[in-house]
Amino acid sequence: MRILSAVTIFVFVFCGAAAAQEFRGPPWFSAARCTRAISDAADRDLDRLQSWAAVYRTFRLYRQCDDGGTAEGYSDTVAILLTEHWPDVTELSNLSKSHPLFERFVLWHVDGLMSPEQSQLIKENARNRCPAGAERLCRHLEKAVEEID
Amino acid sequence: MAVKYSETLDYDGETHQLTLTRGDGTVQSFPAANNAQRRSGGRWPDGTYHYERHTTHPDDAPDSGYGSHGNYIFTVPGRDKMGVHSGRADRRDGAGRSGVNHATLGCIRTTDEGTAAIRDAVTSGDPVTRITVRNNR
8 A cells, every 4th residue: 555655656746747847948048137128129130030140149139038929930030041041051050160059049949830841841951952061060950850849 | 887897818728719808798719729849938827917018020921920910928927928829820830730739939829810809909998908828737
């Protein structure tokens, strides 16, 4: 009986902990540092993200607000740049070499919001159309697509 | 004399319904979902949250990320830009879901009709000031 109770408690606690850990937001998000003014600026900036340089700029200024609607805008931008503007990946590769956390930010937004067609195209781009010097980034992009949950 | 109600917005995570009760007692329900990706801060916790602001973007449309009427944002402690929006009406996410079931990174997704009703309520003389979220486990 005691063993049964112990097992029941263990299962309850373990499952509770697992459920609590189901979601994991980006480590650079900080509600405390994401003020209303910064959050508004981040939202306005979403409409200007047409190059990797612009995405890097927004990451540098507003990454603490990477949550909810803003985060969804980042995922949309990353998907568009990696599919419709693939030749620009050299610029992303160069930025990633100098700023590893930025690469992590981009890979974080290779996520389940993108369509199956987009993720397939990114995988094909990374595997078959990787520019010279960007091989490491291409490997990471391919892996990120494979790990989409 | 007509009874005047305050306008309320409710989201039920079990029935996947967003319900707007207007000041004149009219009740409107819309399909909605809160399919937050695992790699996000997660779904809305159960509770009541104050309306904060509304954001729009030039590309707002039925298939865009936020839908035709933008994002209606409420104050959720510890989170940012937690809103109710529509979008992705005919575009699939990685799991093949579209419409209200399309994944988000925290927001509740409803239909364009749902956000149009919120827009009307927010701009009315007795606007929506809060949302109550329940059964959202």
